[in-house]
Amino acid sequence: MVEPIRIAVLGTGQMGAGIARLVLDKPGMSLVGAYARRPERVGADLARVVGLERDPGLAIHGDLAQMVRDGRPQVAIQATCSRLDEALPEIAVLLQHGVNVISIAEQMAWPAATSPAAARQLHRLAAAHGVSVVGTGINPGFVLDLLVIALSGVCLDVASISATRVNDLSPYGRTVLDSQGVGLTPEQFRRGLEEGVVVGHYGFTESIHMIAAALGWEIEHIEQTREPIIATVPRETPRVRVDPGAVAGCHHRAVAYRDGRPVITLDHPQQVAPEAEGTVTGDCIEIRGTPDVRFAGSPEIPGGQGTIALAVNMVPRVLAAAPGLYTMADLPVPAAIPGEARRGSRESAGS
Amino acid sequence: MVEPIRIAVLGTGQMGAGIARLVLDKPGMSLVGAYARRPERVGADLARVVGLERDPGLAIHGDLAQMVRDGRPQVAIQATCSRLDEALPEIAVLLQHGVNVISIAEQMAWPAATSPAAARQLHRLAAAHGVSVVGTGINPGFVLDLLVIALSGVCLDVASISATRVNDLSPYGRTVLDSQGVGLTPEQFRRGLEEGVVVGHYGFTESIHMIAAALGWEIEHIEQTREPIIATVPRETPRVRVDPGAVAGCHHRAVAYRDGRPVITLDHPQQVAPEAEGTVTGDCIEIRGTPDVRFAGSPEIPGGQGTIALAVNMVPRVLAAAPGLYTMADLPVPAAIPGEARRGSRESAGS
Numbered sequence: 001m002v003e004p005i006r007i008a009v010l011g012t013g014q015m016g017a018g019i020a021r022l023v024l025d026k027p028g029m030s031l032v033g034a035y036a037r038r039p040e041r042v043g044a045d046l047a048r049v050v051g052l053e054r055d056p057g058l059a060i061h062g063d064l065a066q067m068v069r070d071g072r073p074q075v076a077i078q079a080t081c082s083r084l085d086e087a088l089p090e091i092a093v094l095l096q097h098g099v100n101v102i103s104i105a106e107q108m109a110w111p112a113a114t115s116p117a118a119a120r121q122l123h124r125l126a127a128a129h130g131v132s133v134v135g136t137g138i139n140p141g142f143v144l145d146l147l148v149i150a151l152s153g154v155c156l157d158v159a160s161i162s163a164t165r166v167n168d169l170s171p172y173g174r175t176v177l178d179s180q181g182v183g184l185t186p187e188q189f190r191r192g193l194e195e196g197v198v199v200g201h202y203g204f205t206e207s208i209h210m211i212a213a214a215l216g217w218e219i220e221h222i223e224q225t226r227e228p229i230i231a232t233v234p235r236e237t238p239r240v241r242v243d244p245g246a247v248a249g250c251h252h253r254a255v256a257y258r259d260g261r262p263v264i265t266l267d268h269p270q271q272v273a274p275e276a277e278g279t280v281t282g283d284c285i286e287i288r289g290t291p292d293v294r295f296a297g298s299p300e301i302p303g304g305q306g307t308i309a310l311a312v313n314m315v316p317r318v319l320a321a322a323p324g325l326y327t328m329a330d331l332p333v334p335a336a337i338p339g340e341a342r343r344g345s346r347e348s349a350g351s
Numbered sequence: 352m353v354e355p356i357r358i359a360v361l362g363t364g365q366m367g368a369g370i371a372r373l374v375l376d377k378p379g380m381s382l383v384g385a386y387a388r389r390p391e392r393v394g395a396d397l398a399r400v401v402g403l404e405r406d407p408g409l410a411i412h413g414d415l416a417q418m419v420r421d422g423r424p425q426v427a428i429q430a431t432c433s434r435l436d437e438a439l440p441e442i443a444v445l446l447q448h449g450v451n452v453i454s455i456a457e458q459m460a461w462p463a464a465t466s467p468a469a470a471r472q473l474h475r476l477a478a479a480h481g482v483s484v485v486g487t488g489i490n491p492g493f494v495l496d497l498l499v500i501a502l503s504g505v506c507l508d509v510a511s512i513s514a515t516r517v518n519d520l521s522p523y524g525r526t527v528l529d530s531q532g533v534g535l536t537p538e539q540f541r542r543g544l545e546e547g548v549v550v551g552h553y554g555f556t557e558s559i560h561m562i563a564a565a566l567g568w569e570i571e572h573i574e575q576t577r578e579p580i581i582a583t584v585p586r587e588t589p590r591v592r593v594d595p596g597a598v599a600g601c602h603h604r605a606v607a608y609r610d611g612r613p614v615i616t617l618d619h620p621q622q623v624a625p626e627a628e629g630t631v632t633g634d635c636i637e638i639r640g641t642p643d644v645r646f647a648g649s650p651e652i653p654g655g656q657g658t659i660a661l662a663v664n665m666v667p668r669v670l671a672a673a674p675g676l677y678t679m680a681d682l683p684v685p686a687a688i689p690g691e692a693r694r695g696s697r698e699s700a701g702s
Contacts, residue, residue, distance in 0.1 A: 022507055028567075142505060146684065150501060153664045153685030154493060154657040156373055214686035216379075283646075289687065291656050295634075295648040302642045306505040313504045332681055333497065334504030335565035336640065 005315060008033030008071055008099070010090060011079035012041055012060060014173060015104060017050035018308035019077050024054045025339040029315065031056045033071030035064050035090075037080055064090055068097045075318060077311045078103040082202050084114040088122075091133060095125045100318045101133040102311050106202035108135025109145070110327055113205040123325035132318045134326040136334075138306035139165060140203030143283050144266050145210040146328045151285055151293050152215060158289035161211065164267040166281045167300040168274050169249060170237040180250040180270050181228060183240055189228040189247045200226040200252030201268045208256045208264050214329050217263065219256045227251045235273035248272055313337055356666060359384030359422055359450070361441060362430035363392055363411060365524060366455060368401035369659035370428050375405045376690040380666065382407045384422030386415050386441075388431055415441055419448045426669060428662045429454040433553050435465040439473075442484060446476045451669045452484040453662050457553035459486025460496070461678055464556040474676035483669045485677040487685075489657035490516055491554030494634050495617050496561040497679045502636055502644050503566060509640035512562065515618040517632045518651040519625050520600055521588040531601040531621050532579060534591055540579040540598045551577040551603030552619045559607045559615050565680050568614065570607045578602045586624035599623055664688055 007023045009016050012034065023031045034046045042062030047055035061067035068076075076094045081087050084107035091108075094101050112119035126133045135141060144163045152158050169177060181189040181198040192198030205222060212219045231248040234241065242248045249271025256264040274281055282298030313334035321331055358374045358381065360367050367387075374382045385397045393413030398406035412418035419427075427445045432438050435458035442459075445452050463470035477484050486492060495514045503509050520528060532540040532549040543549030556573060563570045582599040585592065593599045600622025607615040625632055633649030664685035672682055 025508070138505060147501065149686045150498070150684035152687040154489060154652050154660050155664075155687040156656055156660050157376070157690045158687040216689040291653045293648065293652060295646055297644065297646040301505050301644060305507055305642050309505050309507050313506075329686070330683055333501035333684060335500045335567075335680070336503040336506040336509040338567040339508045 002028070004028055004030035005319065006030050006032045006072060006074045007315065008035065008067060008073035008076040009079065010035045010064070010076060012036045012038070012046070012050050013079065014304060015079035015308060017052075018304065019079055019311055020046065020050060020056075021052055022308055022312045022339075024052060024056060026312065026337050027339070028337060029312075031058065033061065033067045033073050033076075034058050035061045035067045064093045065097065068094065068099055073099055075100045075102060075315050078105060079311070080105075082106045084108060084111055084118060088118060091122065092125060095122075095129050095131055095133060098129050098131055100131045102314050102318055103133070103135045104137045104307050104311050105135060106137065106140055107206065109137065109140035109203060110206035110209045111135065111325070113209045119325060126325055127323045130323045132321040132323055132326060134314060134318055134328065134331060136310045136314050136328055138301060138303045138310065139201075139268070140206040140210070141328050142306065142310060143301060144203075144268070145207035146333070147295070148211055148285050148287070149214040149329050150333070151295055152287055152289075154293060155287060155289040155291065158215060158287055160261075160263045160265075160288045162265045162267070162286045164284045165300055166269055166274065166279065167303060168281050169270050169272045171302070171304060174239065177240055177272070181247045182249055182272055183242055184247045185245075186228050186230060186247060193226055198226070198250065200250045201270065204252070204254035204266050204268070207266060208254060210327055210329050211264055212256065217258050219258055219264075220260070222254055222256045224252065224254045229269060229271045231277070233276055235276045237272050240272060242272060309336070310334055353379070355379055355381035356670065357381050357383045357423060357425045358666065359386065359418060359424035359427040360430065361386045361415070361427060363387045363389070363397070363401050364430065365655060366430035366659060368403075369655065370430055370662055371397065371401060372403055373659055373663045373690075375403060375407060377663065377688050378690070379688060380663075382409065383424050384412065384418045384427075385409050386412045386418045415444045416448065419445065419450055424450055426451045426453060426666050429456060430662070431456075433457045435459060435462055435469060439469060442473065443476060446473075446480050446482055446484060449480050449482055451482045453665050453669055454484070454486045455488045455658050455662050456486060457488065457491055458557060460488065460491035460554060461557035461560045462486065462676070464560045470676060477676055478674045481674045483672040483674055483677060485665060485669055485679065485682060487661045487665050487679055489652060489654045489661065490552075490619070491557040491561070492679050493657065493661055494652060495554075495619070496558035497684070498646070499562055499636050499638070500565040500680050501684070502646055503638055503640070505644060506638060506640040506642065509566060509638055511612075511614045511616075511639045512637070513616045513618070514636045516634050516651055517620055517625065517630065518654060519632050520621050520623045522653070522655060525590065528591055528623070532598045533600055533623055534593055535579075535598045536596075537579050537581060537598060544577055549577070549601065551601045552621065555603070555605035555617050555619070558617060559605060561678055561680050562615055563607065568609050570609055570615075571611070573605055573607045575603065575605045580620060580622045582628070584627055586627045588623050591623060593623060660687070661685055
């Protein structure tokens with residue numbers, strides 16, 4: 001029998017918990033370590049804190065190096081942050097200990113967009129320790145970049161690209177809702193943008209760089225706009241109620257220019273309860289070229305599940321890669337990894 | 352300046368001509384050789400025979416080894432056949448001469464489906480000569496396999512997969528139309544199936560193996576059905592006229608079973624002038640799992656252009672790969688390669 005792949009998870013929020021749960025569901029994987037930044041979680045029992053049905057019998061570590069020494073993971077999945085500067089110290093420790101890394105930090109999807117020097121350093125560090133590191137997630141990392149690139153592969157030439165992801169923020173917690181200005185007045189939204197509290201989507205720059213690099217395009221500049229989505233009817237979710245006139249979300253758009261022309265347009269309006277106003281959610285990729293290509297799905301691929309799945313499904317790709325820093329476009333596509341236990345229970349419940 | 356990649360094309364039919372044309376359109380590539388099986392084409396001028404706007408000044412070779420010695424290609428694109436047994440001798444010569452190979456022979460998408468021994472031999476031969484070989488094309492190679500696999504990557508688990516490609520055969524020549532029984536009576540269609548003249552789609556076994564291998568599924572058996580699509584109104588294309596009651600095409604379906612249950616269903620009804628009866632063409636992928644995923648595009652990605660584009664766009668992937676035999680799921684996704692000249696002419700014609 002093949003030994004299960006030893007996995008550690010960093011982060012015990014919604015994403016970290018989902019990743020831990022999925023790893024435990026895969027017979028080919030073994031959860032051997034958990035790490036949290038929040039001091040109050042350190043030392044606590046992982047299964048109890050995040051509510052796991054299967055108990056791996058792991059205490060949450062607050063010392064990353066110690067977690068690695070105790071659990072000896074082959075791959076660590078980082079779900080602690082969005083920003084590169086926050087992600088780097090943890091990733092550096094992991095790489096130095098010979099652990100492959102999959103990060104769902106948005107800026108890790110294309111680290112050079114934030115800091116070319118940091119990207120070079122990551123590559124050197126990974127190569128020096130014989131391991132690999134990749135950033136992934138539903139977006140950036142899949143819908144608005146990897147899928148776009150793959151679809152461009154059927155084109156003789158490409159003139160321009162538009163891709164839109166209309167999603168529903170209702171399943172998300174306060175941190176995400178705040179970052180989109182949900183519940184604010186339009187005036188508060190404007191101020192929030194100026195103060196950097198309302199940020200919209202993290203990841204357009206990363207997606208655009210990934211697409212442009214794959215297509216050999218030199219991008220001159222990127223224009224980004226963030227507009228409030230104002231509710232015209234009451235919108236309610238388990239976590240928030242938005243009255244008419246208040247902000248239900250943020251329509252974030254990025255347009256990338258090449259030779260003075262807009263060539264990549266990415267739209268990502270994020271809001272709570274879009275169905276309350278008849279807004280249909282979904283993902284849509286349109287390539288103008290030879291031939292024109294349009295691929296779409298509705299509703300949108302769920303962001304939380306999609307990101308958790310991608311993080312876990314990339315494990316074999318990262319293990320198979322030569323040492324170094326990768327983006328999603330540099331590795332073979334992920335595939336769903338069989339979860340025998342779950343399938344078994346489904347079968348007995350079904351036919 | 353970087354030297355252009357030296358490319359040779361095998362085949363001077365519609366596909367070979369399209370590949371030659373596209374290579375000539377890419378500033379990063381140079382067409383250095385052409386080979387044809389048809390004796391009457393040997394020695395003829397490539398540009399004249401296949402109608403190229405840009406003349407690479409190449410005579411068509413009938414001796415593959417000589418073509419390689421003369422042109423010294425780094426990559427050869429094979430567009431001479433569909434079957435593995437026909438593809439192998441040419442590929443073997445190329446690999447032995449240290450030339451990387453991209454084949455659009457349908458059975459090369461997953462050679463082990465036809466012959467595991469041949470697949471092993473291809474891998475050994477490629478590895479021994481330090482080059483790589485991959486089979487690609489719109490289908491098999493992209494729509495009903497690579498895209499399916501990529502989309503499964505966002506799933507926590509997958510219960511079953513359905514994918515459908517409804518296409519229009521009108522642009523195709525007599526060989527393709529005959530293989531789908533276009534123009535036959537229903538009785539002739541049945542007899543054509545028995546005699547192996549009507550074959551339907553080449554590639555379901557390949558696509559199913561590719562998906563199953565990526566998802567770690569063991570397939571017990573594959574059931575295939577080929578039904579005539581009977582015209583109820585006249586259908587006309589530049590090449591053929593189908594009267595009501597005659598066969599307008601072939602609806603080919605494959606169902607793969609795992610643990611006694613159908614888990615992969617691929618549908619590919621191919622016909623001329625589907626719009627004559629209100630049939631909408633398109634590609635659609637549906638994954639039942641967590642989450643369910645559905646992605647679709649209409650009309651279908653054009654098969655001819657798509658296959659030509661994929662063959663050329665995979666050139667950098669094959670060059671970057673470690674020596675050996677690959678499938679589309681083993682390599683990073685293709686991306687459209689910039690064709691500066693064409694873009695330039697578009698710009699001057701446009702804004």
